[in-house]
Amino acid sequence: MARRRIRSPALTSISRVLIMNSVKTMRFTSVILFTAIVGLLAVSAFIPRASAQDEPVVGPKGPVVIKPMVSHIGNVTGHAESEQAKSDYRRYCAGCHGNYGDGTGENAVWIDPKPRDFTIATFKCRSTPTGTLPTDEDLFNTIARGLDNSNMPPWNTFSKQQRADLVAYIKIFSPRWEKEKAGTPISIPPEPPVTLQSISHGQALFAKLECWKCHGTHGEGNGPSASTLTDSQDNPIRPYNFAAGGDDSRFKCGKTNQDIYKIFMTGLDGTPMPSFADVIQPNDAWDLVHFLRTLQVHRHSKENDVLLAAHGVIPPYVDKSAPQSAAPANNNKAAGGGQ
Amino acid sequence: MRTRKILLVLVTLLVSASMMFGGTVTGKVTYTGTPVKMKPIDMSKEPSCAKQHATPVLNETVVAGANNSLDNVVVYISSGAPDDGQVPSQTVTYDQKGCQYIPHVLPMHVNQEFEIRNDDQTSHNIHPLPKVNIEWNKSQPPGTPPIKEKYDKPEFIPVKCNIHPWMHGWFVVLKTNHYDISKNGGSFTLPNLPAGKYTLTAWQEDYGTQTADVTITGTETKEVNFTFKAKAY
Numbered sequence: 232m233a234r235r236r237i238r239s240p241a242l243t244s245i246s247r248v249l250i251m252n253s254v255k256t257m258r259f260t261s262v263i264l265f266t267a268i269v270g271l272l273a274v275s276a277f278i279p280r281a282s283a284q285d286e287p288v289v290g291p292k293g294p295v296v297i298k299p300m301v302s303h304i305g306n307v308t309g310h311a312e313s314e315q316a317k318s319d320y321r322r323y324c325a326g327c328h329g330n331y332g333d334g335t336g337e338n339a340v341w342i343d344p345k346p347r348d349f350t351i352a353t354f355k356c357r358s359t360p361t362g363t364l365p366t367d368e369d370l371f372n373t374i375a376r377g378l379d380n381s382n383m384p385p386w387n388t389f390s391k392q393q394r395a396d397l398v399a400y401i402k403i404f405s406p407r408w409e410k411e412k413a414g415t416p417i418s419i420p421p422e423p424p425v426t427l428q429s430i431s432h433g434q435a436l437f438a439k440l441e442c443w444k445c446h447g448t449h450g451e452g453n454g455p456s457a458s459t460l461t462d463s464q465d466n467p468i469r470p471y472n473f474a475a476g477g478d479d480s481r482f483k484c485g486k487t488n489q490d491i492y493k494i495f496m497t498g499l500d501g502t503p504m505p506s507f508a509d510v511i512q513p514n515d516a517w518d519l520v521h522f523l524r525t526l527q528v529h530r531h532s533k534e535n536d537v538l539l540a541a542h543g544v545i546p547p548y549v550d551k552s553a554p555q556s557a558a559p560a561n562n563n564k565a566a567g568g569g570q
Numbered sequence: 571m572r573t574r575k576i577l578l579v580l581v582t583l584l585v586s587a588s589m590m591f592g593g594t595v596t597g598k599v600t601y602t603g604t605p606v607k608m609k610p611i612d613m614s615k616e617p618s619c620a621k622q623h624a625t626p627v628l629n630e631t632v633v634a635g636a637n638n639s640l641d642n643v644v645v646y647i648s649s650g651a652p653d654d655g656q657v658p659s660q661t662v663t664y665d666q667k668g669c670q671y672i673p674h675v676l677p678m679h680v681n682q683e684f685e686i687r688n689d690d691q692t693s694h695n696i697h698p699l700p701k702v703n704i705e706w707n708k709s710q711p712p713g714t715p716p717i718k719e720k721y722d723k724p725e726f727i728p729v730k731c732n733i734h735p736w737m738h739g740w741f742v743v744l745k746t747n748h749y750d751i752s753k754n755g756g757s758f759t760l761p762n763l764p765a766g767k768y769t770l771t772a773w774q775e776d777y778g779t780q781t782a783d784v785t786i787t788g789t790e791t792k793e794v795n796f797t798f799k800a801k802a803y
Contacts, residue, residue, distance in 0.1 A: 361707055441692065444693070444733045456735065461732075498709075509709075
């Protein structure tokens with residue numbers, strides 16, 4: 232056993248002598264202990280080689296230019312130029328997102344959905360309107376949360392500083408971060424209580440806004456357009472299946488009701504999921520959230536409790552303000568200009 | 571009041587027309603070879619659109635006419651135009667009607683406002699796919715107000731509706747006001763060109779671009795024709 236370790240090329244002649252001497256004198260258990268220490272020494276011999284990883288990336292596109300980008304999350308400030316950011320990106324991110332942040336890391340070909348291309352700065356999970364840059368906090372949260380149904384794992388073992396540094400680091404890949412500010416987060420009114428009425432109104436909106444065209448009438452991701460969807464890179468993409476998953480079933484951009492609200496009000500940029508911010512009133516949006524929760528049939532939620540109390544039957548929605556809202560529906564084109 | 575307004579407009583038009591005397595470039599866009607046959611679009615998944623068309627509409631990637639003419643080709647001055655920077659104040663319109671984009675190709679100036687309307691009884695999501703400009707994606711259910719937008723960089727931007735996968739169109743964002751779309755048998759006209767040397771570019775969404783140089787000295791009309799090689803498939 233000991234002889235095997237001795238053959239390790241990493242050992243110096245001094246340690247070899249030491250081992251030979253000690254093998255003679257020590258008992259078997261201490262031999263094991265000692266070989267463990269030698270093993271550690273051998274590993275440490277490789278450390279200089281590992282630190283060579285920190286040299287600048289020089290590929291066909293030349294070295295990565297690290298710009299002095301920063302991020303602000305609460306009282307934490309992240310720096311793209313920090314050593315931590317550089318080594319974390321290379322160690323944990325570059326495998327998929329690529330050294331140049333263009334989403335072509337060596338694992339990318341095997342991954343679906345494809346890793347984010349930071350050079351176009353289009354992000355799914357935002358609190359900001361469609362077409363705008365996300366806030367630092369949005370990116371910070373995405374890193375910690377990971378993206379469900381994708382290969383992006385939750386990096387929740389990272390310290391806040393590490394994540395803030397990475398948020399700053401990915402900004403070096405797109406010039407948009409130098410020219411534009413993040414969008415203004417949409418305002419979300421406080422959530423009204425869940426009622427049968429709100430679920431029923433949400434269901435009416437789900438039908439009217441034709442969410443079912445992609446997501447299917449029962450939210451199973453099997454609507455008539457579902458099979459034809461592609462993302463902005465022309466890769467096939469599936470609409471979210473609300474009914475899949477158990478009690479922990481999550482949405483791509485978080486698991487709270489506020490997160491669902493944000494998803495359809497800001498859209499998932501780079502995917503077929505559009506923004507509904509211009510077409511849904513804030514309180515109506517909460518009704519839609521309540522209905523969407525009932526599509527998660529295997530998940531325990533206050534919405535499903537309300538529905539269960541009503542024996543699982545959603546009453547048809549009766550629009551109490553119908554006389555007022557029905558009129559503009561007919562001459563909406565004329566009313567459109569004045570709105 | 572109204573008649574006076576119309577008169578005023580007429581007078582200003584006359585005055586500006588007399589000021590804008592210049593050369594004209596006109597011509598035809600044609601193809602050689604055999605273009606792929608455009609397939610009829612199956613809109614049966616969207617009955618409210620399907621019933622608007624007595625016969626199925628054809629895919630509009632290549633709009634070929636009699637005598638090998640090509641419509642829907644954008645012809646524009648790609649260099650030499652003197653008034654690159656002037657952004658027209660009028661809004662151009664992109665309509666969604668019968669689950670088609672009307673027009674199929676919408677040329678416009680950089681930073682010019684355009685509006686997207688939905689005249690259908692179904693929801694559309696308007697999803698332009700720019701690479702240089704900024705990408706967004708908005709839902710537009712029936713009866714909602716037009717979406718107003720502009721692009722600040724020149725680019726040929728494909729537009730699609732994810733809900734109705736057959737819907738394809740283009741925003742052609744140019745840094746010139748001297749452009750035309752070939753129509754009625756592939757004809758185009760670029761009027762009011764001051765004397766100068768110009769490069770003309772013709773762009774067809776499937777066949778790519780072609781260029782031609784032309785020199786205008788006075789108020790003459792020059793003829794420039796473009797011939798694209800049709801792709802077999």
